[in-house]
Amino acid sequence: MARPREFDEQDVVARATGLFWRRGYTATGVRELGAELELKQSSLYRAFHDKRGLFLRALDHYRATESSQAEELLERPGPVREVLRDWLTCMVGEEAGRGCLVVNTATELGATDPEVRRRTEAAFEVTRRALESLLRRGCRTGELPAGLDLDAAVDLLFTTVLGLRVRERAGHDPARLAATIDYAVRMLAAQ
Amino acid sequence: MARPREFDEQDVVARATGLFWRRGYTATGVRELGAELELKQSSLYRAFHDKRGLFLRALDHYRATESSQAEELLERPGPVREVLRDWLTCMVGEEAGRGCLVVNTATELGATDPEVRRRTEAAFEVTRRALESLLRRGCRTGELPAGLDLDAAVDLLFTTVLGLRVRERAGHDPARLAATIDYAVRMLAAQ
DNA sequence: ACAATTTTGGAGCGATCGCTCCCGTATGGC
DNA sequence: GCCATACGGGAGCGATCGCTCCAAAATTGT
Numbered sequence: 001m002a003r004p005r006e007f008d009e010q011d012v013v014a015r016a017t018g019l020f021w022r023r024g025y026t027a028t029g030v031r032e033l034g035a036e037l038e039l040k041q042s043s044l045y046r047a048f049h050d051k052r053g054l055f056l057r058a059l060d061h062y063r064a065t066e067s068s069q070a071e072e073l074l075e076r077p078g079p080v081r082e083v084l085r086d087w088l089t090c091m092v093g094e095e096a097g098r099g100c101l102v103v104n105t106a107t108e109l110g111a112t113d114p115e116v117r118r119r120t121e122a123a124f125e126v127t128r129r130a131l132e133s134l135l136r137r138g139c140r141t142g143e144l145p146a147g148l149d150l151d152a153a154v155d156l157l158f159t160t161v162l163g164l165r166v167r168e169r170a171g172h173d174p175a176r177l178a179a180t181i182d183y184a185v186r187m188l189a190a191q
Numbered sequence: 192m193a194r195p196r197e198f199d200e201q202d203v204v205a206r207a208t209g210l211f212w213r214r215g216y217t218a219t220g221v222r223e224l225g226a227e228l229e230l231k232q233s234s235l236y237r238a239f240h241d242k243r244g245l246f247l248r249a250l251d252h253y254r255a256t257e258s259s260q261a262e263e264l265l266e267r268p269g270p271v272r273e274v275l276r277d278w279l280t281c282m283v284g285e286e287a288g289r290g291c292l293v294v295n296t297a298t299e300l301g302a303t304d305p306e307v308r309r310r311t312e313a314a315f316e317v318t319r320r321a322l323e324s325l326l327r328r329g330c331r332t333g334e335l336p337a338g339l340d341l342d343a344a345v346d347l348l349f350t351t352v353l354g355l356r357v358r359e360r361a362g363h364d365p366a367r368l369a370a371t372i373d374y375a376v377r378m379l380a381a382q
Numbered sequence: 383a384c385a386a387t388t389t390t391g392g393a394g395c396g397a398t399c400g401c402t403c404c405c406g407t408a409t410g411g412c
Numbered sequence: 413g414c415c416a417t418a419c420g421g422g423a424g425c426g427a428t429c430g431c432t433c434c435a436a437a438a439t440t441g442t
Contacts, residue, residue, distance in 0.1 A: 002418040003409040024299055026217040030400060040421055041401075051400065097302045103357055107298045108215055111288045111362035120361060152374035156351070159371055163354035166294055170311060171302035180350055183343035190381050193388040193440060221430060231391055232431075242430065 009047065010061075012037045017058040021101040024108050025055055052113075059119040062101045067126040074130050080138035081185050084157075087134075088181045091161055092168040099169025103162055128158050135188075144189060153188060160184050200238065201252075203228045208249040212292040215299050216246055243304075250310040253292045258317040265321050271329035272376050278325075279372045282352055283359040290360025294353055319349050326379075335380060344379060351375050 019028055019036050030051050034041050048054040073087045094100075102123040109116050132154045138144035164177055210227050211219055221242050225232050239245040264278045285291075293314040300307050323345045329335035355368055 002416080003407080003420090005419065022301075024217065026215065027299075029398075031398085040419095042403085042422085043420065045401065046418085099298060099301065104298045106361040107290060107295045107357060108218075110213075110290065110360050117362065124361075149374065152370060155367065155371045156374050156378070159354035159358060159375075160347070160350055161354065162357040163350035163352065166298060166353045166357060167350060169301050170297040170315075171308065176346065179343060180346045183340065183347050184350075187347070187378055187381075190378075193386080193438090195439070196389065197438095220428075222428085233392080233433085234390065236431065237389085 005043070005047070007037075007039055007043070012039060012047075013054070013057050013061045014065075016054050017061050017101065020055060020058050021062070021098055021104070024104060026108065056115060056119065059101070059105065059116065059123070063119065063123040063126060066102075066123070067130075070126065070130045074134050080134060080141065080143040081189060084134055084138075084188075085181055085185045087130075088161065088164065088184070089178060092164045092174070092177045092181070094168065097169060097171055100162075100165040103165045104169065124158070127161060128154060131157050131161075148188075157184070157188070196234070196238075198228070198230055198234070203230060203238075204245070204248045204252045205256075207245050208252050208292065211246060211249050212253075212289055212295070215295060217299065247306060247310065250292070250296065250307065250314070254310065254314040254317060257293075257314070258321075261317065261321045265325050271325060271332065271334040272380060275325055275329075275379075276372055276376045278321075279352065279355065279375070280369060283355050283365070283368045283372070285359065288360060288362055291353075291356040294356045295360065315349070318352060319345060322348050322352075339379075348375070348379070 015037050016033060019033060023032075028051075030041060030044065033039075033051070033054070034044060037044070044054065048057060069090075070087070073090060074083065076083055091100075102120050105116060106120045111117055132150065135144060135148070135150055135153055135157075139146060139148055139150065160180075164180065167177060167180075168174075206228050207224060210224060214223075219242075221232060221235065224230075224242070224245070225235060228235070235245065239248060260281075261278070264281060265274065267274055282291075293311050296307060297311045302308055323341065326335060326339070326341055326344055326348075330337060330339055330341065351371075355371065358368060358371075359365075
């Protein structure tokens with residue numbers, strides 16, 4: 001019926017995600033996007049409506065990929081605290097200085113754009129749930145204190161993750177971040 | 192010898208700080224700044240050279256005011272854990288959705304601008320040192336475990352603060368943040 | 383009062399912003 | 413083959429960007 005598009009939408013969204021991740025939403029121009037995605041503006045605007053539309057797609061893509069990676073890492077067998085430490089280490093082991101797209105977006109756009117906010121909150125929820133599932137397992141197996149306040153511990157660990165990703169974005173020494181992670185995991189078991 | 196300027200530089204920087212704080216660096220235009228500061232562009236550029244110059248001044252101003260406030264709160268007498276909790280609560284008790292200028296800046300500009308980075312790092316150091324001083328006092332008075340790994344605890348608490356400020360910026364429920372703070376303080380004493 | 387100096391007020395620079403429209407082209411169903 | 417449809421390519425829209433320059437106004441030392 002019509003000429004098929006010459007680009008893979010998923011691939012384009014993935015590359016756009018990388019650019020928004022590094023540069024932020026406001027600082028990323030549509031021409032910059034066009035160059036990075038090898039996509040003319042007419043195609044970009046027909047496919048994604050506008051810059052914000054592409055950004056929302058990027059947020060969705062980020063959540064989907066991060067979520068699957070997080071779940072994969074968390075379903076691994078092994079000592080709960082080691083799994084947790086590896087997971088946290090992986091969280092801050094991104095390409096240097098990228099931080100987390102969701103954290104960057106939450107601080108850049110704050111609570112201004114409700115549609116963006118819904119996405120950042122959904123992404124946060126993925127992390128939170130992944131943590132809860134792991135801690136619950138730890139309590140079941142006795143690797144974590146039975147009297148652990150699960151909700152509070154999840155909340156605190158989640159907050160710690162956000163802080164770690166800010167620090168990673170800020171270029172803090174990976175060794176220091178690793179030490180912080182070690183201590184956080186140790187504290188969790190202390191109760 | 193010459194006509195005196197009609198604006199108070201400190202006041203102008205303070206107001207610019209508020210605007211950068213809410214909107215971020217990139218999204219804040221010089222005309223917007225001019226309107227908020229009641230300052231014509233010619234005056235602005237003569238006084239601060241350019242937009243970035245004013246932003247650097249804003250970062251300095253923020254650090255100075257926040258630092259003095261933090262030190263004031265931390266020199267208060269009283270139980271260490273209560274002082275810490277009050278301080279953390281104050282940290283996230285900003286005007287809703289503002290978060291922390293330094294955290295917002297670190298995630299927005301990352302490690303791109305070395306001059307900015309020096310400032311964010313200096314501001315982080317203020318927080319870190321304030322925490323260290325308080326925890327040290329807690330160890331001295333016996334309010335905190337004697338075997339506390341001071342450096343690690345400071346690092347983790349500092350990371351938690353960053354996370355809390357991200358969450359405040361993201362519009363999370365203040366009650367949840369308060370609960371997170373309570374738990375963090377409790378964990379600190381557990382060792 | 384006068385000259386020197388620095389201010390305010392504002393027009394306007396080139397560049398870039400997000401976005402739209404048009405055109406020639408390639409691909410589908412009939 | 414033919415028309416409808418969506419495509420890639422690109423010019424260009426109005427608006428805003430950061431920034432500069434200049435004239436009029438205001439304050440000082442002499």
